[in-house]
Amino acid sequence: MALLLAMDSSSTNTGEPIIEFRGVSYVAGNRGGRPILDGVSLAIHRGETVVLLGKSGAGKTSLMKLINRLQVPTSGEVVVQGSATTAWDVIQLRRGIGYVIQDVGLFPHFDVAHNVTLVPNLENWPKEGEEKRYKEVMQLVGLDPAEYARRLPNQLSGGQRQRVGVARALAADPPILLMDEPFGALDPVTRADLQREFGELAKRLSKTIVLVTHDLREALLLGSRIVLMDDGRVVADAPAREFSSLTHPLVRKYIASQQSPVGHA
Amino acid sequence: MSFWKFFNTHHAEIFAATREHLTLVFIAMLIAVAIGLPLGMYIVGRPRLQSIALGLANIFQTIPSLALFGFLIPIPFIGGIGARTAVVALVLYALLPILRNTCVGLSAIDPVILEAAAAMGMTERQILFRVRVPLARSVLIAGIRTSTVITIGVATIAAAIGAGGLGVFIFRGVAMVSNAVILAGAVPAALLALAADYLLGLLERRLRVG
Numbered sequence: 001m002a003l004l005l006a007m008d009s010s011s012t013n014t015g016e017p018i019i020e021f022r023g024v025s026y027v028a029g030n031r032g033g034r035p036i037l038d039g040v041s042l043a044i045h046r047g048e049t050v051v052l053l054g055k056s057g058a059g060k061t062s063l064m065k066l067i068n069r070l071q072v073p074t075s076g077e078v079v080v081q082g083s084a085t086t087a088w089d090v091i092q093l094r095r096g097i098g099y100v101i102q103d104v105g106l107f108p109h110f111d112v113a114h115n116v117t118l119v120p121n122l123e124n125w126p127k128e129g130e131e132k133r134y135k136e137v138m139q140l141v142g143l144d145p146a147e148y149a150r151r152l153p154n155q156l157s158g159g160q161r162q163r164v165g166v167a168r169a170l171a172a173d174p175p176i177l178l179m180d181e182p183f184g185a186l187d188p189v190t191r192a193d194l195q196r197e198f199g200e201l202a203k204r205l206s207k208t209i210v211l212v213t214h215d216l217r218e219a220l221l222l223g224s225r226i227v228l229m230d231d232g233r234v235v236a237d238a239p240a241r242e243f244s245s246l247t248h249p250l251v252r253k254y255i256a257s258q259q260s261p262v263g264h265a
Numbered sequence: 266m267s268f269w270k271f272f273n274t275h276h277a278e279i280f281a282a283t284r285e286h287l288t289l290v291f292i293a294m295l296i297a298v299a300i301g302l303p304l305g306m307y308i309v310g311r312p313r314l315q316s317i318a319l320g321l322a323n324i325f326q327t328i329p330s331l332a333l334f335g336f337l338i339p340i341p342f343i344g345g346i347g348a349r350t351a352v353v354a355l356v357l358y359a360l361l362p363i364l365r366n367t368c369v370g371l372s373a374i375d376p377v378i379l380e381a382a383a384a385m386g387m388t389e390r391q392i393l394f395r396v397r398v399p400l401a402r403s404v405l406i407a408g409i410r411t412s413t414v415i416t417i418g419v420a421t422i423a424a425a426i427g428a429g430g431l432g433v434f435i436f437r438g439v440a441m442v443s444n445a446v447i448l449a450g451a452v453p454a455a456l457l458a459l460a461a462d463y464l465l466g467l468l469e470r471r472l473r474v475g
Contacts, residue, residue: 094384101377107382109399
């Protein structure tokens with residue numbers, strides 16, 4: 001519960017960015033190869049849904065993983081809620097950031113209820129609070145709490161698993177949500193359903209969301225702001241509704257590929 | 266003299282030896298599991314320690330069992346004639362499969378799941394006990410199963426250093442050139458091994474995840 005209180009008090013402070021990249025470079029390993037991220041500076045404010053768009057290898061997933069310190073910048077710093085990620089207690093940092101990935105990563109040995117309430121459980125919420133929250137988040141993602149509580153992940157469809165993944169990320173009511181190609185592994189119909197539902201959910205939740213995708217349509221549908229990345233750098237950064245009119249050649253390429261029936265990938 | 270005739274006249278003795286045998290195996294396995302599982306958990310993710318520990322366990326495995334029993338006799342404290350020395354030798358044999366399976370099982374977890382666990386703010390310790398161990402449990406049991414079957418066999422040699430067990434009949438039978446007497450030790454030992462293999466196999470399948 002301490003987590004919730006901390007968030008309430010901090011959400012009144014809207015001036016400061018909630019996430020800020022300050023001249024961040026990231027080189028994988030210690031072999032000094034080509035940097036995956038090269039001097040990225042970016043400020044993300046409370047309540048924004050920022051889509052990191054780009055092809056694979058552009059550095060968007062790495063940029064996202066710097067936020068919850070799954071990766072640490074080689075130079076520069078990432079400031080989350082006022083402190084550099086390296087200054088945070090990494091466990092506390094991560095428990096305040098929901099995380100949804102393409103392969104979901106549900107724990108196969110935990111049932112749905114156990115998966116969803118994992119972070120509240122780690123935070124030692126009282127049992128009743130945990131159960132109440134479980135019901136809330138399951139309803140948010142459109143799954144019947146009682147029906148699914150005892151099911152194991154391998155007894156769910158891909159779409160249901162992804163919904164449970166979102167419910168899990170929301171369980172401890174973190175102010176920040178990170179999503180890495182969250183709908184990428186779904187069939188087109190399920191994906192469209194989930195994208196639409198999630199778009200509506202995101203509007204109601206007023207969380208800060210950072211979403212990684214290579215799909216322009218998804219970016220335009222869900223983002224309040226789109227950051228286009230290429231080769232470890234930010235090449236375009238605009239509100240979603242202005243993005244399509246940008247003149248940057250790579251943006252034009254994305255728009256063009258979106259309009260042609262083939263080659264959109 | 267036939268096996269059945271010998272069995273009928275000596276069944277009390279055979280049962281006593283079987284009980285002795287089981288006790289040796291049980292104590293040795295208890296110790297081997299108590300050492301092997303935590304040690305495996307400790308060395309996994311520490312490549313240097315892991316290769317040292319597995320290397321040592323491998324070496325013990327390659328020493329012929331009769332020789333190992335012999336080597337241990339003169340060692341003070343753990344050595345001497347009797348069950349204690351036998352248990353030490355059995356533990357050394359039992360260790361490798363447990364250690365190896367613990368390392369393999371704990372490190373073969375889907376990286377996506379480990380990343381999700383870390384991203385949710387689980388500590389290393391929570392990841393070990395709430396994710397790695399439960400997901401690897403059938404592999405851990407498989408190691409204990411292999412190890413138990415080996416130990417039941419090797420324990421027959423414990424008789425050579427006066428630790429008793431079913432090996433008593435085997436050594437006696439060899440000395441008497443009597444198949445019936447050898448079988449009186451070998452058949453119950455084989456049955457024990459098959460039973461242990463079957464039961465632990467059931468457990469292994471039951472604990473498999475997904």
